[in-house]
Amino acid sequence: MTEKIDGHGGELALAALRAHGVTEMFTLSGGHVFPLYDAAHKAGVRIVDVRHEQSAVFAAEAVAKLRRTPGLAVLTAGPGVTNGISGLTSAFFNAAPVVVLGGRAPAFRWGSGSLQEMDHLPLVAPVTKQAVTVFDSDEIVAAVQGAVTTALTAHRGPVFLDFPLEVIFGAGEGEVATPSVPVIEPDPEDVAKAAALIAGAARPVIIAGSDVYAGDAIEPLRAAAEALRVPVFTNGMGRGALPGGHPLAFAKARRVALGGADVVVVIGTPLDFRLGFGDFGDASVVHIVDAPGQRATHLTPAASPAGDLRLILTALAEHTGAREDHGDWIDSLRQAEDKARAKDAEAMAADSDPIRPARVYGELRKVLAEDAVTIGDGGDFVSYAGKYLEPTTPGSWLDPGPYGCLGTGMGYALGARVSYPDRQVCVLMGDGAAGFSLMDVESLVRHKLPVVIVVGNNGIWGLEKHPMQAMYGYDVAADLQPGLRYDDVVRALGGAGETVTSADDLGPALTRAFDASVPYLVNVITDPADAYPRSSNLA
Structure with a gap:
């Protein structure tokens, strides 16, 4: 037509x-x-x-x-x-x-x-x-x-x-x-091979990424995981694919899982630096992608179905062959998960001077709604967000992704608030990232788009300063002016905000921010000595 x-x-x-x-x-x-x-x-x-x-x-x-x-x-x-x-x-x-x-x-x-x-x-x-x-x-x-x-x-x-x-x-x-978008049909033999590998594994694990949400395949993912009884970890916009409390949903035991798995199923995300380039030791890799061009070229997966993720995951859920019992494997991961959660809870409640990022996220978790859109724009501060915040609604997490471009925060906030006028929108921003786009608070004010902006203000480029110190014993080009009042900038542009220097003041400040009817920046002075514990190889 x-x-x-x-x-x-x-x-x-x-x-x-x-x-x-x-x-x-x-x-x-x-x-x-x-x-x-x-x-x-x-x-x-x-x-x-x-x-x-x-x-x-x-x-x-x-x-x-x-x-x-x-x-x-x-x-x-x-x-x-x-x-x-x-x-x-x-x-x-x-x-x-x-x-x-x-x-x-x-x-x-x-x-x-x-x-x-x-x-x-x-x-x-x-x-x-x-x-x-x-x-x-x-x-x-x-x-x-x-x-x-x-x-x-x-x-x-x-x-x-x-x-x-x-x-x-x-x-x-x-x-x-009339709009029509082509659907890529997967090769049934590729899907059957993947299904057999997963079903026959003793210690399988799924990692589901952003393309699962983009391809509207959240429900088929849940069905496949439940049918095959495979623990699920997520990244990017795949976060929240399985609801909190789901027996197959995991977030804290990924290192244990990847270290012990015999089959790793990566769905809708590339085998890039975020996943150790797909090097999972002796485990077989099943890479499920939404188009043939997304198949990894730097390694050869044991199986790699390509096509519409809804079709592939639905076929996996309907696998009729025998499967291994993964009960002991799931129980062992749950023990590791519970141990890691207890450690995180302790960190998020810790009282320190200066404030550590973990405490910021401990307080933020108390006021974030289940369907809040959280936006990461920064280095170390946003890495902590990924560690401590656990979205329970699929498609509610936005970060710069593998390109790692700073300055996304205010643009993402504009798009999120226009898309969801009635949901919380919270931008988590390092003080370095604030320099890229904070002027667009004026756009938010002018268009009457209130959002909450939480700045982790440690006065440094933490993602560069700490590694450079470790490599050379000194650092250059890694310091910012300490204690800057980014909340004053937002006030000058028509919004509101405040600076927080005490952990006890975090909760009330965040409550005021979410109750405000204008863009509101909570400028948290954080500990510059607190370095995110990175273990991944970025190159």
């Missing part, structure tokens, strides 16, 4: 996007893209404008990841596009279906030196699934619809289109088709 549409270039592009459920546009004003604003204004599409283009793309990424629909960022030509490249790259590594529409200097005068004249495609092509320039107004609808379909097709990711000035301002027509 198709609908014929005519109008200027902005109306054509937006009609194609609205068919895919796009309801908001993140942008920073630029004359090259005025027709897109005109179309959004007339159609009632919400325009959320920011103070830096990176925040626009990060906000679109948050929408794409949280809602599993296209997130839209509109960037003006030249520096507008280049300022958004970190956001595009983050979306690329995080498999987020972000659509970035860019302005472009006029084609009819190309080479004459128009304002912000540059070819964006060589810059953005390496970090997008598709990057095209549309040179004809009549081709806009088809080009945008094709790009959105590409973005939504596994393995998902961002796309980029730009439009010369005369094309986006010019008139044209096109046909908007």
